[in-house]
Amino acid sequence: MRFDAIIIGAGAAGLFCARQAGRRGRKVLILEHNAQPGRKILISGGGRCNFTNLQTGPENFVSKNPHFCKSALSRFTPADFLELVRSHRIEYYEKKLGQLFCRESARQILEMLLTECARAKAELRTGCTVKNVSRRELFEVETNEGVFFAEKLVIATGGLSFPKIGATDFGYRIARQFGLKIVAPRPSLVPLVFSVEDFGRLAGIAVEALVSAGKHSFRENILFTHRGLSGPAILQISNYWQKDEEISIRLLPDRDLAALLEANRDSKQKLDNFLGRLLPQRLAETLTAKMFSNKPLNRMNSREIGETAERLRDWRVRFRETEGYHKAEVTLGGVDTDELSSRTMESKKVPGLYFIGEAVDVTGWLGGYNFQWAWSSAFAAGEAI
Ligand SMILES: Cc1cc2nc3c(=O)[nH]c(=O)nc-3n(C[C@H](O)[C@H](O)[C@H](O)COP(=O)(O)OP(=O)(O)OC[C@H]3O[C@@H](n4cnc5c(N)ncnc54)[C@H](O)[C@@H]3O)c2cc1C
Known part of the structure; x- marks a missing residue:
């Protein structure tokens, strides 16, 4: 025909x-x-x-x-x-x-x-x-x-x-x-799988973040999965992510964490509990355990405060792969x-x-x-x- x-x-x-x-x-x-x-x-x-x-x-x-x-x-x-x-x-x-x-x-x-x-x-x-x-x-x-x-x-x-x-x-x-x-x-438009990090216990937690790869940034939620990260900000950045390239995640994008920590220099509160006022408690505890020493704020010096703030402002994460075509939009x-x-x-x-x-x-x-x-x-x- x-x-x-x-x-x-x-x-x-x-x-x-x-x-x-x-x-x-x-x-x-x-x-x-x-x-x-x-x-x-x-x-x-x-x-x-x-x-x-x-x-x-x-x-x-x-x-x-x-x-x-x-x-x-x-x-x-x-x-x-x-x-x-x-x-x-x-x-x-x-x-x-x-x-x-x-x-x-x-x-x-x-x-x-x-x-x-x-x-x-x-x-x-x-x-x-x-x-x-x-x-x-x-x-x-x-x-x-x-x-x-x-x-x-x-x-x-x-x-x-x-x-x-x-x-x-x-x-x-x-x-x-x-x-x-x-x-x-x-x-693409796909969840990413961590290279080394193991945050399985955080699965289900979502927070707003500014996520960047190269010149591109998206500010929306990230969502922890059993193997990595998903959520709109991660799906968006997956369009630009190149294998083996780090992604920068800025947690608490509206806060000046260094200034907040400085303002609480007299507090006996430990870092994980302090961060737990700003982030979901389980996330605050896990990040503190993996990335920082969990000191009371009044025992942190200026360098430690600066480093803590910087690592949460520019959390560098490596991903091994995407979740593949079965989950890619x-x-x-x-x-x-x-x-x-x-x-x-x-x-x-x-x-x-x-x-x-x-x-x-x-x-x-x-x-x-x-x-x-x-x-x-x-x-x-x-x-x-
Ligand atoms: C879960 C999910 C949610 C999405 N949500 C959105 C959204 O809300 N907004 C948005 O903008 N985009 C969304 N997308 C993306 C969007 O669906 C696609 O970009 C869009 O459908 C592409 O249109 P297309 O016609 O090129 O391909 P498709 O819509 O995929 O159509 C291709 C067609 O070709 C047929 N076909 C394939 N191979 C053969 C073959 N060999 N012989 C005959 N027929 C064949 C397929 O069966 C299919 O019917 C989503 C994608 C997914 C997977």
Whole structure:
């Protein structure tokens, strides 16, 4: 059967691209190997889908080429997606920092996309496995349901995160098959595992901190897990963390600890109890036991006070690895942006072949940016095919 365009992957980007191309009168087929489309949308944002971020800008993305995302983001903005959400009467709210969530359920976003695809007369085949892709005059996509032909082929199969709901390396394999470069993929927006520290007894404790790697800092909660750290500040910094690099954690980011300790120089209180007034007691005790000598404050000299304050202001932590793709919200890396047109997402080497969404080397921060990239890149391709 012949189509104008075949889109492989019925996730956020694939469905939105099909809608956009279908509205322009293109005959579109979407192929999805799962029995249901959009499974990641359903589990996103804790079931409420953080579908965009009002403050989206290129600085919220990580890519080998930080300029690549600009064109697509400027031509389909958070306001554009919000207009669509409103037109489907989906109630939403701003959680914080421009993050928009469905009030009821992520299912509403998926239903909206499916309704839009149906209106645009895009054909969706689920449970469809792609066996082979080749290109002669047209692209030929061989599947368990037969061979489909099209002038344009859009790869929207996402990254490697959450393999249990259908993530595959299909996009990277197709890119390699057609001679396109890949930026090595790795898990991101993911908890980190300590190299040596053992803070298992702190699992479950959350505190606000300023977390930094290189020039990037995020101030939000960190959460101790059985093996390492999680929480929004850690997930955010995982986008920038390089293996074997230390991360700096500033505990008590609003306090001048040196001044507080100085002001309590006469106190007979021991350091762990004093810190326990500022931090959860279990954390204060564990940090003191591991990092300091637990003296009464009136027995600490100025050097010890300075060192204690400095170590909590710039707690240097080494991590061995991430918790991996099973716990990562996204995949860093992907199809090298050098290979693609930033206006259309079309391959420069292989005319008619497009890559959109998470399969491309553009990864957003936590907070709705990854879906906005899916919508914007899908729009760019959907307008071009
Ligand atoms: C738990 C979790 C929560 C998240 N929450 C948010 C959030 O609230 N806000 C946000 O912005 N981002 C969130 N993300 C990230 C966001 O879901 C992704 O960045 C986004 O879904 C990427 O869209 P995509 O269409 O490129 O890929 P996907 O949505 O992953 O879609 C890819 C599709 O391709 C299909 N596919 C894969 N291989 C094949 C194949 N070989 N043949 C056919 N089909 C195939 C998959 O089954 C899937 O349906 C979350 C991610 C996770 C894992």
